Amino acid sequence: MAERIIIEGGIPVRGEVQVSGAKNAALPLMAASLLAPGELALENIPDLVDVKTMIGLLEHLGVRCEQEKRLILDSSQADGWEAPYELVKTMRASVLVLGPLLARFGRAKVSQPGGCAIGARPINRHLAGLEAMGASVTLDHGYVVVESDGLVGAEVVFEAPTVTGTENLMMAAVLADGTTSLINAAREPEVVGLAEALNKMGARISGAGTGIITIEGTTTLSPVNYRVMPDRIETGTYLIAAGVTGGDVKVNGCVPSYHRALIERLEKANVRIEEGEDWLRAIGDNPVGAVDVRTDPYPGFPTDMQAQFMVLMTLSEGLCTITESIFEQRFMHVPELCRMGADITLSERRAVIRGVRKLSGAQVMATDLRASASLVLAGLAAGDGVTEISRVYHLDRGYESMVEKFSSLGARIWRASE
Numbered sequence: 001m002a003e004r005i006i007i008e009g010g011i012p013v014r015g016e017v018q019v020s021g022a023k024n025a026a027l028p029l030m031a032a033s034l035l036a037p038g039e040l041a042l043e044n045i046p047d048l049v050d051v052k053t054m055i056g057l058l059e060h061l062g063v064r065c066e067q068e069k070r071l072i073l074d075s076s077q078a079d080g081w082e083a084p085y086e087l088v089k090t091m092r093a094s095v096l097v098l099g100p101l102l103a104r105f106g107r108a109k110v111s112q113p114g115g116c117a118i119g120a121r122p123i124n125r126h127l128a129g130l131e132a133m134g135a136s137v138t139l140d141h142g143y144v145v146v147e148s149d150g151l152v153g154a155e156v157v158f159e160a161p162t163v164t165g166t167e168n169l170m171m172a173a174v175l176a177d178g179t180t181s182l183i184n185a186a187r188e189p190e191v192v193g194l195a196e197a198l199n200k201m202g203a204r205i206s207g208a209g210t211g212i213i214t215i216e217g218t219t220t221l222s223p224v225n226y227r228v229m230p231d232r233i234e235t236g237t238y239l240i241a242a243g244v245t246g247g248d249v250k251v252n253g254c255v256p257s258y259h260r261a262l263i264e265r266l267e268k269a270n271v272r273i274e275e276g277e278d279w280l281r282a283i284g285d286n287p288v289g290a291v292d293v294r295t296d297p298y299p300g301f302p303t304d305m306q307a308q309f310m311v312l313m314t315l316s317e318g319l320c321t322i323t324e325s326i327f328e329q330r331f332m333h334v335p336e337l338c339r340m341g342a343d344i345t346l347s348e349r350r351a352v353i354r355g356v357r358k359l360s361g362a363q364v365m366a367t368d369l370r371a372s373a374s375l376v377l378a379g380l381a382a383g384d385g386v387t388e389i390s391r392v393y394h395l396d397r398g399y400e401s402m403v404e405k406f407s408s409l410g411a412r413i414w415r416a417s418e
């Protein structure tokens with residue numbers, strides 16, 4: 001049954017929330033279970049639809065998955081090497097099994113991930129890297145078939161950073177013969193987390209977090225226990241909620257050093273930020289300043305925070321621009337925000353936002369994960385009228401218990417079936 005989220009906005013959200021495990025760290029770590037027979041135990045796995053989808057895909061490949069407090073993944077009996085269309089079409093991150101399957105079994109057949117709401121999102125850089133390591137790549141009726149009789153270490157230069165491309169190649173390289181260098185690699189914390197886990201499993205990876213990652217191939221990896229890092233996009237979303245409602249939110253269990261670019265922009269927008277060892281607090285008690293933003297690969301301003309930050313800018317005093325440099329059409333939230341009274345004009349990859357005094361509640365539709373989060377933020381900020389958000393399945397892919405967490409911060413928000 002499709003569900004809606006209903007919000008009576010205009011209430012400053014106040015209090016503390018505990019951030020959940022990071023979706024974009026958990027997914028590659030789960031795929032890495034294919035590299036090492038035995039039980040990989042992952043802690044702090046978030047309860048998300050995308051995690052359930054990845055479990056379904058890994059079980060299809062023969063990985064035994066058990067989830068009590070920890071998620072246990074045992075690939076000892078894994079023998080599948082095909083990721084079918086009906087699974088991949090619901091989650092592009094399925095492509096993350098490509099590298100591990102190739103490394104473990106010498107072959108992989110993965111449905112070519114289609115485009116999605118935010119862009120074409122090709123995987124050409126993933127495939128070029130695997131070919132550089134000696135794999136043969138063919139396209140067969142919508143499937144990518146990759147085969148190799150033994151991957152060989154190579155120098156792979158990415159024309160531009162790709163997060164899952166870096167993760168896929170890293171996982172392919174750990175069992176390759178020789179040394180692989182990934183040049184112009186993604187520097188996201190989730191990439192560093194994957195490298196850390198693989199090194200605990202016996203891999204020899206250095207440079208993760210920099211633009212050059214070196215992987216010395218080894219023969220076997222053994223599974224370990226590993227704790228998934230906190231979700232930095234969820235953290236940023238709750239901090240911005242304080243800014244858009246004039247509230248005061250403390251996010252516990254996060255890593256402040258992951259948030260330098262966001263904090264710098266929030267402070268420039270007059271949102272006050274306090275920081276502790278494992279917590280961040282945002283206080284929105286000043287008029288919001290208009291601040292230009294351009295999304296960039298980490299450590300730049302995260303594209304996954306663009307839609308959320310835009311909501312704050314719709315309530316700023318003045319004019320600003322948001323430039324989306326990573327994806328070619330990540331502005332699906334704009335028309336919906338305009339229906340709530342925002343003043344935003346688009347051209348190519350740039351949004352020009354003229355601040356308005358207030359947003360109004362409306363019936364709106366979610367189109368992708370982060371756009372749906374921005375509609376929740378807009379609903380929380382909208383002082384007059386009720387906001388009803390449809391297609392909230394997008395939200396459930398990447399935010400654990402969002403309605404409960406915002407309710408605990410005093411918001412009037414609840415779910416209803418369509």
Ligand code: EPZ
Binds near residue numbers: 126162
């Ligand atoms: C990861 O996607 C994240 N997903 C995305 O988060 C995030 O928005 C993105 O990185 C950018 O930070 C996961 O980690 C599971 P990319 P990914 O490859 O790896 C182009 C969310 O909301 N490109 O870094 O797919 C691509 O089209 C999701 O949690 C190629 O052209 O992103 C895009 O324009 C959304 N060819 C840019 O590079 C390739 O082979 C960056 O993409 C690969 C990418």
